[in-house]
Amino acid sequence: MSLIASSAVELVARLAAGEISSVEVTQAYLDQIKTHDGRVGAFLRDDSQQALEQAERIDQRRKQGEPVGKLAGLPVAVKDLLCSRGELTTCASKILENFVAPYDSTVVARLKAADAVLIGRTNLDEFAMGGSTENSAFQKTCNPWDFERTPGGSSGGAAACVAASMAPLSIGTDTGGSIRQPAGLCGVTGLKPTYGRVSRYGLVAFASSLDQIGPLAHTAEDCALALEVIAGHDPLDSTSVNRPVHHYTANVAQPLAGLRLGLVREHFGEGLTSEVEAAVREAVKVYESLGAKVKEVSLPHSKYGVAAYYIIAPCEASSNLARYDGVHYGHRTDEKALQAELAEERAKLEAADDKEGLEKLDTPLVRMYRLSRAEGFGAEVKRRIILGTYALSAGYSDQYYVKALKVRRLIRQDYDRAFQDVDMIVGPVTTAPAFKIGEKADDPLSMYLVDLYTVSANLAGIGGISFPCGFSSSGLPIGLQLQAPPFEEERLLRGAHMFQQATGWHTKRPQL
Amino acid sequence: MSLSREQVEKVSLLARLRLSEAELERLTAQLSQVVDYMELLGELDTENVEPMAHAVEISNVFRADEARPSFDRAEMLARAPHADGEFYLVPAVLGE
Numbered sequence: 001m002s003l004i005a006s007s008a009v010e011l012v013a014r015l016a017a018g019e020i021s022s023v024e025v026t027q028a029y030l031d032q033i034k035t036h037d038g039r040v041g042a043f044l045r046d047d048s049q050q051a052l053e054q055a056e057r058i059d060q061r062r063k064q065g066e067p068v069g070k071l072a073g074l075p076v077a078v079k080d081l082l083c084s085r086g087e088l089t090t091c092a093s094k095i096l097e098n099f100v101a102p103y104d105s106t107v108v109a110r111l112k113a114a115d116a117v118l119i120g121r122t123n124l125d126e127f128a129m130g131g132s133t134e135n136s137a138f139q140k141t142c143n144p145w146d147f148e149r150t151p152g153g154s155s156g157g158a159a160a161c162v163a164a165s166m167a168p169l170s171i172g173t174d175t176g177g178s179i180r181q182p183a184g185l186c187g188v189t190g191l192k193p194t195y196g197r198v199s200r201y202g203l204v205a206f207a208s209s210l211d212q213i214g215p216l217a218h219t220a221e222d223c224a225l226a227l228e229v230i231a232g233h234d235p236l237d238s239t240s241v242n243r244p245v246h247h248y249t250a251n252v253a254q255p256l257a258g259l260r261l262g263l264v265r266e267h268f269g270e271g272l273t274s275e276v277e278a279a280v281r282e283a284v285k286v287y288e289s290l291g292a293k294v295k296e297v298s299l300p301h302s303k304y305g306v307a308a309y310y311i312i313a314p315c316e317a318s319s320n321l322a323r324y325d326g327v328h329y330g331h332r333t334d335e336k337a338l339q340a341e342l343a344e345e346r347a348k349l350e351a352a353d354d355k356e357g358l359e360k361l362d363t364p365l366v367r368m369y370r371l372s373r374a375e376g377f378g379a380e381v382k383r384r385i386i387l388g389t390y391a392l393s394a395g396y397s398d399q400y401y402v403k404a405l406k407v408r409r410l411i412r413q414d415y416d417r418a419f420q421d422v423d424m425i426v427g428p429v430t431t432a433p434a435f436k437i438g439e440k441a442d443d444p445l446s447m448y449l450v451d452l453y454t455v456s457a458n459l460a461g462i463g464g465i466s467f468p469c470g471f472s473s474s475g476l477p478i479g480l481q482l483q484a485p486p487f488e489e490e491r492l493l494r495g496a497h498m499f500q501q502a503t504g505w506h507t508k509r510p511q512l
Numbered sequence: 513m514s515l516s517r518e519q520v521e522k523v524s525l526l527a528r529l530r531l532s533e534a535e536l537e538r539l540t541a542q543l544s545q546v547v548d549y550m551e552l553l554g555e556l557d558t559e560n561v562e563p564m565a566h567a568v569e570i571s572n573v574f575r576a577d578e579a580r581p582s583f584d585r586a587e588m589l590a591r592a593p594h595a596d597g598e599f600y601l602v603p604a605v606l607g608e
Contacts, residue, residue: 102587195567209566238573239566307552318527325528327600332593335603364603370530382529386520387543389527403553405563410556412564445545461567 003028005509008074008168008222009249015073018062022055022073026117029075033120033166036512041141042151042161044080044090046120051075054117061115069114070229076111077170079158080121081128082213083202084108091204092136093126095324095331095376105202106237107171107213107230114229119167122157126378128178128206129317130154131450134441135380142437143186144510145476149434152182158216159186164512169217169226173203175210176309177429177454180466183216184429184479187468189496189506190216191223194486195461196241198227199234207316208239210309210458218506220467220496224248227489246490255498256491261287262297262422267453273432279470279478280428286502287426297422299414302456304407309455310448311391311404318388321381326372333371342367383444412460415485424495425483428453429466433476457483465492468505477508514551515544 003011003025014020030048037043058073083089083101085108090096104112111118125135133141133156141156143149144164151160155172159182162170172179174192183190191214198213205211215226228249233242263284268277284294326332342364349357362370377385391400418425430450440447457464462483469480480499484491500506517540524531531539586597594601 099591102583102591235575239568239570241568241570301556304553304556307550310546311550311553322528326593327602328588329591330593335594338603363605365605366528367530368603369528370525373528374530377529379535382531382535383539383542385527385529386523386539387546390515390519390523390543390547393523393526400550402563403558405565406558406561407553407556409561409564410558412567444542445549448546459567 004032004165006168007219008217009219009225011168012071012074012225021059022117023052023059025073026051026055026075026119029119029167032164036164037166039142039147040144040160040164040166041139042122042157042164042166043077043120044092044123044138044157045088051117051119058115058117069116070225071111072115074116074169075119075167076116077120077122077158077161077167078108078111078118079124079155079170079172081124081173081204082108082171083204084118088121089204090138091127092124092138093376093378093381094137095373097331099329101202103202106199106234108202110230111171122155122161122170124157125154126381127204127317127321128154128173128175129380129384131177131181131447132435132437132440133157134437135378137378140437143434144512145187146434146474148436149476150185150437152185152434154178155190155216156182159183159188159190162186162188162216162218163510165509169215169222171213171226171230172216173211173213174458175206176313176458177451179214179216180429180454180464180479180481181450184466184481185434185477187477187505187508187510188216188218189220189223189465189467190214191227191465191489191492192457192463193227193231193489194463196239197231197463197487197489199232199237199240201234201236205320207313208320209316210313212458219500220465220493221249221252223465224252224493227493231489243487248490248493251490252493252497254494255290256423256494257291259287259292259424259495260422261292261294262418262425263294264302264425264427265296265298266300266302267427271431271452272428275472276428276430276432276478280480283469283480283499284426286499290498290502295422297418297425299411299418299456301407301410301414305411305456305459306448306452308404308407308411309451309459310387311400312408312459314384314388315392315401316388318385318392321385324373324376325369331372331376333368333375335368338367338371339364380444408459411456415460415462419485423484424491427481429479429481433472433478453481462486463489463492465496467496467500468508469499469503470505471508514547515540
């Protein structure tokens with residue numbers, strides 16, 4: 001089997017057995033990137049020289065019998081939202097176009113400590129805000145299954161690079177579905193861990209109470225391997241939870257006996273396309289054939305998820321993104337032009353004897369903030385900052401923000417109740433397969449509604465996994481989602497693995 | 513429209529953004545649509561529901577109060593758009 005057709009777990013085993021070298025594996029993926037990424041656009045940057053040097057070092061250490069880490073020699077791609085010391089970390093934003101991170105995020109540090117070969121940085125919607133990767137300030141990413149369609153987002157580059165066999169494993173982030181949705185639309189496996197399972201230290205913040213880092217790969221086994229490396233308590237992130245990390249790789253192949261799956265009544269309503277529904281129902285039959293008991297459950301508040309999410313996430317974002325002020329790092333507007341602009345405005349107001357206008361005129365500092373941010377942020381980021389600032393502003397915060405937080409609790413209580421009857425919830429990831437580039441670009445609300453089936457897990461803080469369960473008549477992947485109670489990642493991984501043992505959807509690759 | 517252009521303009525100042533005329537126009541229309549959609553939450557009686565700000569409701573995470581090295585000043589200032597080796601530099605805060 002060709003190297004790039006292998007799973008991460010297979011590669012790690014063959015590397016450990018000395019059958020292949022890390023240099024060979026890394027070169028094979030770099031070749032695939034060179035050949036195809038010009039069209040796919042999954043990577044913002046790849047560093048072949050640095051990757052090959054790292055591969056060479058690991059090969060040497062292994063040859064000399066030195067102990068090596070769990071991912072020794074395996075190429076891994078990282079979403080350009082996680083700080084990596086001494087390297088550009090742009091968040092696909094002009095405001096951070098030249099930002100070199102001064103420290104490693106905990107996840108990058110753990111990947112390095114596990115001797116992974118960091119092969120490149122993947123594209124995303126600016127600051128992870130979006131569901132199509134079209135909001136990147138730098139480039140479009142195409143869906144490897146159909147180049148006219150988006151890969152989903154915001155971890156679109158992370159999903160597309162795995163789908164196009166340009167990396168066996170990649171790291172994404174999920175605030176409202178940003179791992180599971182692109183995984184579903186690109187036909188790969190993506191895990192969003194429970195909030196607090198993986199440290200967010202050094203992850204550039206979007207919505208701090210919702211953001212979580214997780215892996216994307218071809219198989220659940222590969223995600224188990226990655227999670228084992230990146231999960232765990234971190235004193236540098238006070239919201240990371242101090243609970244033991246399960247031995248996911250040792251247990252992933254163990255099928256779940258007596259599994260009780262819940263099918264959510266509200267997921268099969270308006271909007272769900274018949275092709276996706278058929279694929280999901282077919283997948284449920286697979287689980288039944290494996291001994292699972294399936295029953296209907298209700299998440300009565302699920303239809304409020306998107307509304308609550310698009311209040312809470314922009315509120316947190318508007319606060320988090322206040323740090324981009326043109327002072328400490330990132331883009332600053334041209335100061336000469338700024339002073340000239342203000343002088344001209346002042347002269348005009350004075351000539352017109354407009355006292356009110358003069359009073360309201362920005363000070364140079366305020367105008368510097370406003371212009372730096374206006375030039376640095378893209379349209380969607382501005383939309384969310386304005387939306388969040390509005391929802392938090394005097395007179396509105398009870399009506400919007402506090403209300404949304406109350407609905408958030410109702411959503412969490414729905415899950416708690418459902419999980420008394422079932423072990424996991426099974427359902428669609430999105431209502432439809434991948435949409436066309438540009439299709440929703442001018443209609444923010446329709447783009448937000450893509451997150452219908454994924455946002456609730458973030459609001460509730462629970463984990464979810466998505467993986468391919470079929471294809472549409474036009475050959476686009478369809479994803480299946482499992483959700484489990486907090487800290488039951490092992491259950492999610494075992495549940496996905498047993499499906500992948502019984503089916504072959506995850507082995508399909510696009511014709512590039 | 514549930515949002516007026518004046519409101520969006522006011523919020524853009526609070527958010528330290530400067531929007532062009534075209535942006536103001538577009539954002540007012542788009543955000544009105546989004547805010548109208550949020551009205552959906554009004555259907556729910558949440559009178560006796562405690563707001564949930566965080567998924568993991570832990571509080572008071574303490575650590576030992578020990579000094580440890582922090583980032584190097586020169587390395588941090590090197591990332592600033594304008595600095596003099598000691599301070600970050602910004603346009604004059606007070607008027608002439």
